[in-house]
Amino acid sequence: MIIAINIFxxxxxxxxxxxxxxxxDILGLVPNxxxxxxxxxxxxxxxxxxxAFAFAFGLIIDSLSGGPFGIHTAIFMxxxxxxxxxxxEDHSNVTAPLSITVMSVVSLIFYVTFWLTLSFQAKSFALxxxxxxxxxVAITVGFFVITFPLLxxxxxxxxxxxxxxxxx
Amino acid sequence: xxxxSFLIFFSILIIIFSLLFFKxxxxxxxxxxxxxxxxxxxxxxxxNSTGGVKDFFSNLGNIGNLQKENKELRSQINSLESExxxxxxxEKENEALKRELGFKxxxxxxxxxxxxxxxxxxxxxxxxxxxxxxxxxxxxxxxxTSEGFLIGKVTDVYTxxxxxxxxxxxxxxxxxxxxxxxxxxxxxxxxxxGLQMTQIPQETDLKKGEVIVTSGxxxxxxxxxxIGKVESITKKNNSIFQSASxxxxxxxxxxxxxxxxxx
Numbered sequence: 001m002i003i004a005i006n007i008f009x010x011x012x013x014x015x016x017x018x019x020x021x022x023x024x025d026i027l028g029l030v031p032n033x034x035x036x037x038x039x040x041x042x043x044x045x046x047x048x049x050x051x052a053f054a055f056a057f058g059l060i061i062d063s064l065s066g067g068p069f070g071i072h073t074a075i076f077m078x079x080x081x082x083x084x085x086x087x088x089e090d091h092s093n094v095t096a097p098l099s100i101t102v103m104s105v106v107s108l109i110f111y112v113t114f115w116l117t118l119s120f121q122a123k124s125f126a127l128x129x130x131x132x133x134x135x136x137v138a139i140t141v142g143f144f145v146i147t148f149p150l151l152x153x154x155x156x157x158x159x160x161x162x163x164x165x166x167x168x
Numbered sequence: 169x170x171x172x173s174f175l176i177f178f179s180i181l182i183i184i185f186s187l188l189f190f191k192x193x194x195x196x197x198x199x200x201x202x203x204x205x206x207x208x209x210x211x212x213x214x215x216n217s218t219g220g221v222k223d224f225f226s227n228l229g230n231i232g233n234l235q236k237e238n239k240e241l242r243s244q245i246n247s248l249e250s251e252x253x254x255x256x257x258x259e260k261e262n263e264a265l266k267r268e269l270g271f272k273x274x275x276x277x278x279x280x281x282x283x284x285x286x287x288x289x290x291x292x293x294x295x296x297x298x299x300x301x302x303x304x305x306x307x308x309x310x311x312x313t314s315e316g317f318l319i320g321k322v323t324d325v326y327t328x329x330x331x332x333x334x335x336x337x338x339x340x341x342x343x344x345x346x347x348x349x350x351x352x353x354x355x356x357x358x359x360x361x362g363l364q365m366t367q368i369p370q371e372t373d374l375k376k377g378e379v380i381v382t383s384g385x386x387x388x389x390x391x392x393x394x395i396g397k398v399e400s401i402t403k404k405n406n407s408i409f410q411s412a413s414x415x416x417x418x419x420x421x422x423x424x425x426x427x428x429x430x431x
Contacts (some may be wrong), residue, residue: 018286030291064286082197114292122338
């Protein structure tokens with residue numbers, strides 16, 4: 001049931017990201033809601049669940065995106081790995097400042113990887129590209145700050161439900 | 169006393185009947201119009217002032233009906249407004265379709281109309297997924313346009329969908345040329361939705377607003393498809409080429425329908 005809810009949330013997010021948010025940009029910038037959800041799962045759910053989501057939904061995003069097939073899967077799994085480096089096994093140290101730090105690091109890894117890959121392929125390292133990359137990082141982190149309390153509540157509710165079901 | 173009352177009553181009756189008789193014969197018409205002319209302004213003032221009071225009292229009595237009427241009128245306004253909005257959207261769509269039809273007829277291209285299903289979720293790459301695939305005759309490397317303007321080319325084809333690399337994608341490069349000057353260059357996409365034209369010979373007298381079209385070199389894109397216009401020019405003295413920043417004619421974020429050129 002809980003996995004079904006997460007799958008539903010992810011599909012809705014992926015759909016919104018690639019259809020609705022694609023049209024409604026903020027000064028040409030679009031927050032990466034999929035990355036926000038991925039980091040939230042890595043922070044507030046179990047690491048193995050986050051890896052499973054990263055693999056499955058990375059493939060979905062790869063099929064919708066123009067990048068080389070597998071790049072999203074790889075970057076999402078790298079994201080979970082990076083997040084797991086910051087978080088204790090029992091997630092007891094997950095606080096708001098740590099969450100924002102993890103999101104900043106992860107989105108920087110995500111967008112800089114893309115920028116480097118594309119720049120090497122296009123043989124062009126324009127300054128405008130770097131600025132755009134940093135702006136994308138900023139807007140994604142900004143949206144994370146707004147949405148993560150809600151996502152945290154959702155994942156805590158899911159955890160409680162799971163505990164009740166398991167009789168813990 | 170009774171006699172006097174009877175006489176007054178009888179006299180009034182006679183006067184009324186005589187007035188009615190003469191009025192029916194038209195004898196009072198000039199007198200009537202004169203009186204009307206003199207008294208009409210005063211009558212209007214009275215009518216207006218008393219009308220308000222009369223309306224106030226009649227409104228008090230009809231407040232329930234008025235509320236009902238108001239509700240009905242509001243719902244009518246709402247439905248008319250929504251109809252108006254629908255008609256505006258239809259009008260816009262109609263104009264866009266007319267432009268597309270015009271391009272189709274003028275250019276002589278055979279096209280496949282398609283709608284956009286998805287935009288690239290990362291916002292770093294500029295690709296779209298459309299709702300037409302190999303079943304509809306879409307093939308790799310076919311050129312995509314919107315209202316007659318070049319937007320990109322097909323890179324991946326599946327049975328019912330296809331992926332299009334937009335000209336603003338950093339990995340998109342195509343040969344372009346100016347419309348008023350005899351010069352060519354390479355049009356490249358930039359990270360962040362930009363478009364730049366490079367390798368323009370230094371001696372070219374490039375001006376802001378110059379329209380850039382496809383040159384047809386290499387055979388990937390047909391010649392003469394509109395790409396964009398020059399927004400700013402970068403010229404360095406020690407370089408053999410100059411470059412220009414281009415503004416596209418199409419808002420890529422607002423794309424809805426596109427045309428795939430078959431031939």
